[in-house]
Each structure stands twice: as C-alpha cells, then as structure tokens.
Amino acid sequence: MYTDLNAAGTIFGGQLVAWIDEASAIFASCQMNARRIVTLKISELIFNQPAKLGDMLEIWCRVARRGHTSITLEVIVTRRAFADDPTRVDPINQYEIKASSEICRCETVFVSVDDHGRPRQWNKLSGSV
Ligand SMILES: CC(C)(COP(=O)(O)OP(=O)(O)OC[C@H]1O[C@@H](n2cnc3c(N)ncnc32)[C@H](O)[C@@H]1OP(=O)(O)O)[C@@H](O)C(=O)NCCC(=O)NCCS
16 A cells, blocks of 8 residues: 555555564464564564565465474565556456565564563473474
8 A cells, every 4th residue: 555655666664574573473373372472583684676556465474483482483475466467367356466476584583471571481392393
C-alpha cells in the first residue's frame, strides 16, 4: 500500500522489519505454545531487491533451534509481483502471480518470559534442536 512505501516508491525497510517481527512472533508463539514472548534478536538483513506498490509479500518462518527458554527462527521474505503482460493474466483472478523471489532473509530469536519478564522455560527437552 502507499503508506508502506519510502520516498523512492519502494517498500519502506522499517515497515518490513515490523512485519518480520510480528509474523515471526506469531509463528514462535505457536511453536512455543506461549503467549508471553519477547523479541530478543532480529539479525542483520540485506534488502536484495525492492518490493513495489501492489506486490504481495510472503513471510516464511522455519525453526532453526529450539532452546530452553528461547526459539530461533530462520525467516525469508519473498515477493509475488503482478504480471505486467496482459496476455498472461489469469482470467479468474485477473492477475498472474510471478514466481516468488527473495527480498531478504534473517534470523529472529524469541524468549518466553514470565509475569516479571524473566526467561521462562518452554521446552522441557534438554539439548534439543
Ligand atoms: C529477552 C530477555 C528476557 C532475556 O533475558 P536474559 O536475562 O538476558 O536471559 P538469558 O541470558 O537467560 O537468555 C535467555 C535465552 O536467550 C538466549 N540468548 C541470550 N542472548 C542471545 C543472543 N545474543 N543470541 C541468541 N540467543 C541468545 C539464551 O541462550 C537463552 O536461551 P535458552 O534458554 O533457550 O538457552 C531480556 O534480555 C529482555 O527483556 N530483553 C528485552 C526484550 C524486548 O523488550 N524486546 C523488544 C520488544 S518485544
């Protein structure tokens, strides 16, 4: 949407980081079966290519490590762009989705916390990955 763009007309990086944080927190919360979690880390990320107005973004999460109180996720953001060529338009959906392409990837770490904000064990299996 227009409100998600920067002055150059492409996706505003801060907005994308917020979406990464939010989406991966939801995924982590489900994996940990814990409602009270906090973001400990969002690793460096490099925007390999821009996303433009109307693009659909997909945020993919995968568990990289299950700790005692934490969980580490690998996160990949891909872009599905609308086709420019009208002859390739899907007659049902009025657009064709191009092959997904990677915009960026990063690592996120979430920690389960108690009512006082202290780390709380969520994974009973010691040394599990
Ligand atoms: C997250 C927080 C509760 C951790 O407290 P802490 O006393 O540092 O906790 P610990 O040292 O016991 O570490 C907790 C877990 O984080 C892991 N951890 C700590 N530093 C880490 C790092 N740099 N990278 C990856 N994991 C790390 C530990 O290994 C541990 O995981 P495990 O129990 O699964 O092995 C505390 O740092 C905090 O409140 N940070 C602010 C969170 C916040 O406000 N986030 C932004 C908005 S949600």
